[in-house]
Amino acid sequence: MIARIAMLFVAAAPLALAACATPAGEYPSLAQREIERVGMVMTPPQTTPAPPPNPTEPVLSQARELVESVRTAHAAFLASESAVRSRVAAARGATAGSDAWALAEVALAGLSTQRSRAMVALADLDRLFIAASTSGESTETIGEARSEAADMVAAEDAVLSELSAQLAS
Numbered sequence: 614m615i616a617r618i619a620m621l622f623v624a625a626a627p628l629a630l631a632a633c634a635t636p637a638g639e640y641p642s643l644a645q646r647e648i649e650r651v652g653m654v655m656t657p658p659q660t661t662p663a664p665p666p667n668p669t670e671p672v673l674s675q676a677r678e679l680v681e682s683v684r685t686a687h688a689a690f691l692a693s694e695s696a697v698r699s700r701v702a703a704a705r706g707a708t709a710g711s712d713a714w715a716l717a718e719v720a721l722a723g724l725s726t727q728r729s730r731a732m733v734a735l736a737d738l739d740r741l742f743i744a745a746s747t748s749g750e751s752t753e754t755i756g757e758a759r760s761e762a763a764d765m766v767a768a769e770d771a772v773l774s775e776l777s778a779q780l781a782s
Contacts, residue, residue, distance in 0.1 A: 672745060672750070672755070676754060676758045676759075679738050679741070679758065680738070680761055680762055682731075682734040683738075683761075683766070684765070686728075687731055687765040689727050690724065690727040690728060690731070690769050693727055696720065697720040697723070697724045697776060700713075700716050700717040700721075701721065701779050701780050703717065704716065705779060705782070721777065721780065724772075728769040728770070731766050735763060735766050738758055738762055739759065
């Protein structure tokens with residue numbers, strides 16, 4: 614049995630070695646190429662980098678736009694507030710699920726939507742403030758804009774809390 618296995622290996626060895634042999638012309642030469650010679654190395658042209666743009670101006674401009682967006686949303690909130698107060702006053706004492714209560718809830722949800730518009734702009738101001746503070750820029754102007762926007766949103770929160778409490782009682 615061992616003799617047969619040995620004969621099989623002996624017979625298969627030339628076939629295995631023939632598979633490894635390939636003509637010499639199929640592989641690239643390992644000789645040094647022209648580009649690899651020291652005298653042929655190209656150096657990139659020297660350019661002077663342009664000064665970086667001042668990132669503060671676009672950021673401050675964006676902060677002003679965001680505060681204006683909060684002011685617009687706050688003005689819409691204030692314009693809608695009296696109508697919502699009327700709906701809530703009409704629903705005072707009404708049972709949950711009644712028509713008056715439902716109209717007041719819908720009006721209160723609309724007022725909350727106005728507040729959401731201001732909150733989105735306030736969140737963007739927060740993002741700008743964090744980006745400026747982590748990059749070492751001055752945060753004074755953005756902080757003032759953020760404070761003004763936060764005050765408007767806090768006033769809207771107070772109105773919504775008051776009206777929600779009146780509707781719940």
